[in-house]
Amino acid sequence: MKFALSHIPDIRFGADEIDNLGSHARRLGGARRAAIVMDSFLAGNGLGARLQDMLAAEGMTSEVYSDFAGEPKLRHLREAAAVARDADLVIGIGGGSALDIAKILACTAASGEDAMHYALAANPLPANALKKIMIPTTAGTGSETSATNIFAGPEGKKLWIWGAESKADLVILDPALTVSLPANLTAWCGMDAFVHAFEASTNRNAHPAGKLFGHQAMRLIAANLPEAVRNPSDLEARGRVLLGSCYAGIAIDNCGTAIAHTISHAMAGLAPVHHGLATALGFEISLPWLAEADTGDLAEAASVLGLPGAAGLAAFVTRLMDACGIARALPAGFGPFTADDLAREMRAPENQPMRRSTAREATDADLDTFARAIMTMQKEG
């Protein structure tokens, strides 16, 4: 046994914990000016002004950047950098996009370099990144505890910036911030987190410390996601899913993902689709195949879910997705594409690391089978 566990930030959990943002920001030390990156939906809600008031009460000035939607683009990173001039603290609040923009910003603001300077590990991140507080509101990506940050480059190509320097110093998990998330997004984001936990716990890079978080995330999400979807204001269920998503972020930060993410990223390469939905669909159609590998890690994951063995995993996940009301359907944008198109995307170089880390070898024929299963799904519109 040999493994590395990457550092885990301070975590504060509780309904309305956001009300303590001011004192948390002050305790992080020396901050005078904060850059807040937040979803425009939240900013429009008055939350931006509220956070600025809290910071002002601690003697800090702040600026809000919320002029983005969907996955982060290079343009957003540059606009955020302009807002962050002179900031010594970055606060990210929202879904994975807001958090990824904020984490990258904390690095580029420290060095003055453009985001492209760091894309695909072209250069190491600066050691003196600004302090970062991350506040997830969607319970899905786990970006608040990971070192990975995704954005679309100049030609729309998916790029990443990776490094421990981009990780949060403090994570605030406030379930009250998640109650307004619509049912379908709650389900999709929650399943994304479940798949993070499952894949990190069962792929070839799985290790005991990663599984400690991955297993607990699977328990928390499987036991509480259906209730969070059915009863959006159930703070207990919301909180457990939020904590599970955070633990799942720790799991993938250490052990990464696998085949469901190869499929999911390939789908995103064809047409716009919510990452959580694509991941859930890719997970469900590949799991019967994966479970046949029947490794010790798969058996352990099954046991964590109360199942006698890996053979029960696929039915369990199908029941979970049913209980969360997830329609097995593709967005209309997939209309023009064939299974061959999707299989080609699955074979793209950038999707091979996840394919290779899968516990079972995925042959080209396997990918063709997965692609057919996805593309024969009903299409919307």
Next chain:
Amino acid sequence: MKFALSHIPDIRFGADEIDNLGSHARRLGGARRAAIVMDSFLAGNGLGARLQDMLAAEGMTSEVYSDFAGEPKLRHLREAAAVARDADLVIGIGGGSALDIAKILACTAASGEDAMHYALAANPLPANALKKIMIPTTAGTGSETSATNIFAGPEGKKLWIWGAESKADLVILDPALTVSLPANLTAWCGMDAFVHAFEASTNRNAHPAGKLFGHQAMRLIAANLPEAVRNPSDLEARGRVLLGSCYAGIAIDNCGTAIAHTISHAMAGLAPVHHGLATALGFEISLPWLAEADTGDLAEAASVLGLPGAAGLAAFVTRLMDACGIARALPAGFGPFTADDLAREMRAPENQPMRRSTAREATDADLDTFARAIMTMQKEG
């Protein structure tokens, strides 16, 4: 549900991971000169020179301080500070004493203040503490992941320095470094870690994130400590106990201890006794009383150990201590003292926080009962 999880350092686990100390030190950034605090036993073994060679290969100079034994005294902290002049990295390697000295040193070296400046939270620790690598070799105190540091003040009084600033940046868990620990120390230190995990998971401050670590620590230690005692060179068993001890350190860093530590610290106030032995003895005699409280946390701890309920805990722990060959006997130094003397120590102000955090209210009559049970044990010599 509301809780705080304090940050967790980078952790590298593996037999002979110590061989990578040089590259770890380099990666921590900017270090040119390291102060190494290590047990004299290890320094005498040639390990000190080996570590210095590794650092030299990375262009770093270093000094070793190992002139201490037993619990750290103020004098040791001052001697270490003299050695650390101009250091920008502190490496602690050994038992809890070496790690506590190293962690305090990283703070005093940064500010130039004496350790007494920070004792009992007289002043906040400096925000710019030196980088710290902690390498435990006894699998017991969990100091490598905690913010608590213990030493004896000018009049021999037990003092503490507490603060997140004193926490490690990197922990190296190398089971190969623990194989030379004698059987009785392996058992005592391992039981200390087990009690950390149990008390953190069941006291009034227990919370879900702390229990994630406490429960896993209980599983790892209960399942592997007897084998580590019986077969000292079993690296698998040693490794699982070492990881369990590290997780137990995370658990107490967040949730603290309880009545067994009130008893253990009181015993140390009377006569010299190994902390792990005193804690194990105090735990075993108070557990039947504690288990009667039958709280949800106690039931959960029992379930983690494969027991149907809290009523089975006491017998389980007695079997575990038997399997580890722990003699229920006091050092000869306890000869002159009575149960009343011990009960008075238990009521000392510094031992009340642990008493109060216990899941069941410990009355003065309860303390008298515990004191009698301890003092009627066989005395050595």
